[in-house]
Amino acid sequence: MTQAVIIDSGGANLASLQFALQRLGARATVTSDPRAIAAAPRVVLPGVGSAADAMQRLRHSGVAELLPTLRQPVLGICLGMQLLFERSAEGMTECLGLLPGTVGRLRAARGRPVPHMGWNQLLPTRADPLLEGIAPGEYFYFVHSYAAPVSQMTVAHVDYGQSLSAVVRRGNFCGTQFHPERSAAAGARLLGNFLRLS
Amino acid sequence: MGDILELAARYRDEGADELVFYDITASPERRSVDRGWVRRVARVLDIPFCVAGGIRSVADAEEVLNAGAEKVSINSPALADPDLIGALSGRFGSQCVVVGIDSQLTDEGYRAFQFTGDPDRTRESGRDVLAWIREVQERGAGEIVLNCMGSDGVRHGYDLEQLRAAREICDVPLVASGGAGAVEHFTEVFRAAGVDAALAASVFHTGAIAIPQLKRALRAAGIEVRP
Numbered sequence: 001m002t003q004a005v006i007i008d009s010g011g012a013n014l015a016s017l018q019f020a021l022q023r024l025g026a027r028a029t030v031t032s033d034p035r036a037i038a039a040a041p042r043v044v045l046p047g048v049g050s051a052a053d054a055m056q057r058l059r060h061s062g063v064a065e066l067l068p069t070l071r072q073p074v075l076g077i078c079l080g081m082q083l084l085f086e087r088s089a090e091g092m093t094e095c096l097g098l099l100p101g102t103v104g105r106l107r108a109a110r111g112r113p114v115p116h117m118g119w120n121q122l123l124p125t126r127a128d129p130l131l132e133g134i135a136p137g138e139y140f141y142f143v144h145s146y147a148a149p150v151s152q153m154t155v156a157h158v159d160y161g162q163s164l165s166a167v168v169r170r171g172n173f174c175g176t177q178f179h180p181e182r183s184a185a186a187g188a189r190l191l192g193n194f195l196r197l198s
Numbered sequence: 199m200g201d202i203l204e205l206a207a208r209y210r211d212e213g214a215d216e217l218v219f220y221d222i223t224a225s226p227e228r229r230s231v232d233r234g235w236v237r238r239v240a241r242v243l244d245i246p247f248c249v250a251g252g253i254r255s256v257a258d259a260e261e262v263l264n265a266g267a268e269k270v271s272i273n274s275p276a277l278a279d280p281d282l283i284g285a286l287s288g289r290f291g292s293q294c295v296v297v298g299i300d301s302q303l304t305d306e307g308y309r310a311f312q313f314t315g316d317p318d319r320t321r322e323s324g325r326d327v328l329a330w331i332r333e334v335q336e337r338g339a340g341e342i343v344l345n346c347m348g349s350d351g352v353r354h355g356y357d358l359e360q361l362r363a364a365r366e367i368c369d370v371p372l373v374a375s376g377g378a379g380a381v382e383h384f385t386e387v388f389r390a391a392g393v394d395a396a397l398a399a400s401v402f403h404t405g406a407i408a409i410p411q412l413k414r415a416l417r418a419a420g421i422e423v424r425p
Contacts, residue, residue: 015266019241048263049291079291108369113394115293115340117371119215119424139424141246143268143293145340182246182268184210 004195005040008032009080010057013048013179017077020181024192032061041072042195045175047079051088051103051146054079055095067096073197074173081168081175082146090146098173099153103146112161115145120178122166122186124156130167130174130193131156138186140166140178147177205403206239212409215424217243218271218343218397220298221251222315225274230258233265240266248296254282256289263290271343273298274312277323277330280337287338292370297339301327301360302347308360311347331364342368343397345375353379353401361391373397381407381415388421 006017008030021028021044028044029036037043045067047054058064067074076084083095088103095103108114119139124131142158148165150157156167158177168175174194180187202219209217219239221231231251240247249262250271259270270290276283276297286295300311308327313319323330331342344364346357356377365372371394374387378398387396401407416423 013263013268015237015264016240016243016247016268019266020244022241023244048294049289111392113369113371115370117293117341118394143246145291145293179246179268182244184213184244188244 003040004028004042004044005037006030006044006046007037007058007063007080008061009045009047009054009063009083010049014046016179017044017046017181020188020191021195024188024195026195032057032063034062034066037063038066038070042197043070043072043074044194045074045076045080045083047077047083049079050090051079051082051093051095052091054083055093058083058096064096068098071172073194075194076173076175077181078144078177078179081177082148084168084173084175085148088146099148099168099170099175101148101151101153103148105146106144106160106164109161115143116147116160117143119183120158120160120166122156122158122178124167125150125154128155128167128169128174129197130169130176130190132193133189134186134193140176140180140183140186140190142166142178144177202235203238203242207242209402209409210243210245213413213424214245214402214409216246216248216395218248219250220271220315221249224252224315226313226316226319228252230254231262233261236262236265236267250296250298254279256285259286259290259294263294269294269296269341271296271298273300273314276334277310277312277325280333283334283337283339287340292338292340295339296341296343297334298343298345298375299327299330299334300345300347314347327360328363328367331368335368335370339370341371341373343373343375347376349377350375351400352377355379355383356387356391356396358387358390361387361393365392371395378407381412384412384416385419385421388416389419 158166249267
């Protein structure tokens with residue numbers, strides 16, 4: 001049975017992620033114990049809420065210190081992806097610094113409300129094992145007010161008035177701005193791809 | 199419960215983009231939505247899941263989110279305690295906090311109503327709908343569902359005029375609710391009122407409109423939807 005741990009970053013959306021991994025036949029436990037995380041074959045860093053709160057929790061539990069030392073696949077989701085960067089404009093928070101760059105605030109415009117909530121098309125910029133079997137233009141579910149700009153880390157982007165990073169990767173650290181656990185069959189495919197990484 | 203799980207699975211398979219569950223009698227009965235129920239539905243759903251019904255505190259919301267909901271929607275509790283909106287968005291982020299508004303035309307104009315799940319306890323909150331839409335955004339609501347009660351259950355179409363007025367002052371996602379009876383009603387509410395999403399219940403429950411057919415019609419009309 002495939003296994004993964006979900007880091008308890010204090011967000012409240014852990015159950016839906018756990019259920020999604022269970023539907024794929026994976027055993028996923030929720031923990032903030034650095035030893036359990038270090039020993040896991042795959043690590044998911046979810047996150048809902050504010051960057052400052054989440055970073056404070058990760059520092060307090062020792063997970064912030066542990067994360068840069070991990071060599072197994074790590075997947076940040078939504079705020080979890082944003083935390084992989086150096087800093088976030090949300091409260092000018094120092095983040096994990098595993099990926100270069102700063103996460104910025106989305107600007108609202110007519111026909112483009114913030115938070116950005118809804119199904120948008122994924123536009124791959126380069127091939128990645130995470131995107132295997134996922135057709136360009138497939139829809140994924142986004143819910144966010146902050147985003148990472150497109151950079152060399154970008155594997156796929158999304159257009160929401162501007163081009164934003166939707167999937168990023170640097171080595172074993174990857175992330176999705178959207179919620180794969182709530183993105184129907186396409187999201188399940190991506191999570192399944194993650195569970196096959198080693 | 200069996201019926202609800204069956205419905206949830208059916209909507210998931212038919213391509214619904216979000217499932218919203220309203221336990222509409224929870225607030226008038228001073229209850230809060232059943233967490234075990236939320237968990238059972240969340241287990242089978244792989245689409246966004248929003249839950250409403252007597253969520254009166256941060257602790258209530260935390261339990262519902264921990265049970266697998268993505269977002270909580272508050273209506274009567276927000277009218278009773280507007281500070282709840284800020285407390286929830288401060289703790290979980292505004293993207294987690296939906297404010298539902300039941301709007302009805304009175305002699306004083308459109309007013310927000312409370313406890314609409316029970317006709318005997320339904321009451322006017324004393325709040326003007328547009329003023330309330332402004333206020334809940336300032337307080338941190340990340341989405342607004344405007345349920346136009348005059349249209350609700352009548353199936354003559356969404357209240358385009360009221361939704362247009364709401365859109366003018368609503369910078370967060372706006373969801374139209376109340377009145378869907380035909381495929382054209384969905385097309386016109388996206389076109390004429392510029393809403394971000396359209397919610398419907400009875401036409402889907404009864405099978406009067408099938409979701410795949412609706413989505414094909416919306417795409418044919420040039421409205422972008424997930425296939």
